[in-house]
Amino acid sequence: MLERRDVLGGAAVTEPVWPGYRVSLAAYVCSLLDPQVIADLGLGAHGYHAYRKDPASFTPLGDGRSLLLGSDDTANAREIAAFDERDVAGFAAFEAEALRLGTALFDSFADEAPSWSCFDAPTRAKLEGSVADLVERYVRTPVLQATLATDGLIGTGAGPRDPGTAYVLAHHYAGRALGVQGAWGFVRGGMGAVSAAAAAAARAAGAELRTGSTVERIALRNGRAGRIELRDGTTIDAAAILVNADPKTLFLQLLERDDVPSELHARAAAWRSNGVSLKINLGLGELPDFRARPGSNEQPHHRATIHVAPSIAFLQQAYDDARTLGTSREPMLECFMQTPTDPSLAPPGKHILSIFAQYFPYDRSDRPWEAGDRDAIADRVVAQLAAYAPNLPNAIEHRQVLAPPDLEATLGLAGGHIFHGELLPGQIYDQRFGVRTGIDGLYLCGSGTHPGGCVSGFPGRRAAQAAIADAALGSLQASHRG
Ligand SMILES: Cc1cc2nc3c(=O)[nH]c(=O)nc-3n(C[C@H](O)[C@H](O)[C@H](O)COP(=O)(O)OP(=O)(O)OC[C@H]3O[C@@H](n4cnc5c(N)ncnc54)[C@H](O)[C@@H]3O)c2cc1C
Numbered sequence: 065m066l067e068r069r070d071v072l073g074g075a076a077v078t079e080p081v082w083p084g085y086r087v088s089l090a091a092y093v094c095s096l097l098d099p100q101v102i103a104d105l106g107l108g109a110h111g112y113h114a115y116r117k118d119p120a121s122f123t124p125l126g127d128g129r130s131l132l133l134g135s136d137d138t139a140n141a142r143e144i145a146a147f148d149e150r151d152v153a154g155f156a157a158f159e160a161e162a163l164r165l166g167t168a169l170f171d172s173f174a175d176e177a178p179s180w181s182c183f184d185a186p187t188r189a190k191l192e193g194s195v196a197d198l199v200e201r202y203v204r205t206p207v208l209q210a211t212l213a214t215d216g217l218i219g220t221g222a223g224p225r226d227p228g229t230a231y232v233l234a235h236h237y238a239g240r241a242l243g244v245q246g247a248w249g250f251v252r253g254g255m256g257a258v259s260a261a262a263a264a265a266a267r268a269a270g271a272e273l274r275t276g277s278t279v280e281r282i283a284l285r286n287g288r289a290g291r292i293e294l295r296d297g298t299t300i301d302a303a304a305i306l307v308n309a310d311p312k313t314l315f316l317q318l319l320e321r322d323d324v325p326s327e328l329h330a331r332a333a334a335w336r337s338n339g340v341s342l343k344i345n346l347g348l349g350e351l352p353d354f355r356a357r358p359g360s361n362e363q364p365h366h367r368a369t370i371h372v373a374p375s376i377a378f379l380q381q382a383y384d385d386a387r388t389l390g391t392s393r394e395p396m397l398e399c400f401m402q403t404p405t406d407p408s409l410a411p412p413g414k415h416i417l418s419i420f421a422q423y424f425p426y427d428r429s430d431r432p433w434e435a436g437d438r439d440a441i442a443d444r445v446v447a448q449l450a451a452y453a454p455n456l457p458n459a460i461e462h463r464q465v466l467a468p469p470d471l472e473a474t475l476g477l478a479g480g481h482i483f484h485g486e487l488l489p490g491q492i493y494d495q496r497f498g499v500r501t502g503i504d505g506l507y508l509c510g511s512g513t514h515p516g517g518c519v520s521g522f523p524g525r526r527a528a529q530a531a532i533a534d535a536a537l538g539s540l541q542a543s544h545r546g
Contacts, residue, residue, distance in 0.1 A: 120134050499527040
């Protein structure tokens with residue numbers, strides 16, 4: 065296993081960004097990790113453990129009201145009824161539908177030959193629709209609509225009224241890692257603990273894992289992918305090569321142009337992966353004190369995903385801004401604090417606040433990214449959040465900003481796209497790249513293949529199964545020839 069960085073795990077890493085802190089640099093919450101992968105690799109015995117994020121969401125409003133939702137149906141009903149009694153039943157019906165869609169997705173995530181037509185026509189039509197249409201069908205309160213709609217926009221270069229965003233929402237209801245359909249959780253030790261457990265399982269099974277090993281080129285031998293050339297000049301011959309770099313990196317950079325079939329090359333070149341997500345990690349001296357739920361003492365809402373998303377119109381404006389002005393003036397924010405659940409990640413009394421902000425495209429419509437943009441955006445985002453939690457600016461002791469070009473440079477994600485390419489119809493199921501790449505001996509085992517992005521293990525398991533099946537077939541044919 066060859067990794068260019070000094071840290072294993074790609075976008076699922078925990079790093080000592082500041083002294084005494086261990087920060088989930090990129091990915092921060094877990095849901096889609098396949099229970100079968102957890103069991104097969106014995107990840108639990110290697111330290112993996114996840115805590116359910118409950119409450120699930122907290123959305124403060126400028127007028128001092130707020131919406132807190134979690135696993136308690138009675139509490140949810142009380143919260144929603146404070147806005148509109150009629151939405152209590154609507155929310156229950158929405159949840160049932162989102163979970164139905166998520167369940168259908170999960171049940172097809174391990175498919176060897178994924179096909180969009182595995183869904184019936186009404187389900188396909190729903191998933192191909194917009195997330196705004198989906199939530200508006202069930203609920204009418206703007207803050208509830210927006211809180212629910214954000215799941216259809218995460219990581220995605222589309223607005224709430226764009227087709228296919230309902231699929232992205234369902235993708236976020238598909239996970240079962242927490243033992244409850246659609247639930248999300250924090251991993252003990254941060255998301256890097258998933259990678260560390262997988263690495264320990266691999267080592268225990270005899271794998272050799274090398275960090276600081278940049279693959280420069282994958283070369284063909286006798287028409288098969290068979291040789292890896294490292295930047296330091298080392299070459300490694302291999303019977304099969306499995307790659308979890310994103311499709312653009314694999315097909316446009318790591319392989320010689322002449323070794324990539326023209327159709328595959330054209331698909332990779334046209335692959336939509338203009339990342340729009342910017343991540344800010346903050347080290348805090350105290351918890352945010354929200355006007356809507358006062359106090360910087362630890363409270364349930366500090367464990368929830370904290371949304372700045374008051375209405376679908378707000379989300380649409382954030383997206384429209386990026387198209388016309390380059391970036392969102394008031395971005396959609398999803399904030400997470402791992403430390404109330406896992407205090408071991410920060411020095412005593414300190415906290416980590418991660419802010420995931422959209423829309424900040426890698427390819428901006430106004431001009432290229434400039435060095436000063438990060439600080440200007442982070443100042444703006446902190447001010448935006450401070451309108452709800454006024455103690456925030458003074459509580460900040462450390463700050464890290466990762467714009468899409470930084471995600472590309474640090475994590476090797478082409479275009480800074482968090483999912484290795486949009487998870488929208490046209491790039492999912494049979495229209496995502498196959499684990500079998502079309503080049504013998506070369507397999508795609510990362511998010512560029514079905515079922516796409518998120519820390520799930522599905523692409524790796526599917527690719528490993530394909531490579532094992534092909535190897536068995538190869539030896540069977542050889543023995544027949546013999
Ligand atoms: C900011 C951010 C937030 C996210 N939040 C979440 C979340 O909360 N929950 C969730 O489930 N998912 C989240 N995701 C998505 C999730 O992290 C990814 O989908 C997933 O980690 C991808 O795993 P992967 O194995 O496909 O590829 P990656 O994690 O991208 O790994 C690819 C690896 O290949 C290495 N590499 C690339 N080129 C070379 C080369 N030439 N030589 C050697 N090594 C190379 C890279 O360094 C990297 O380690 C997030 C992603 C980002 C960026």
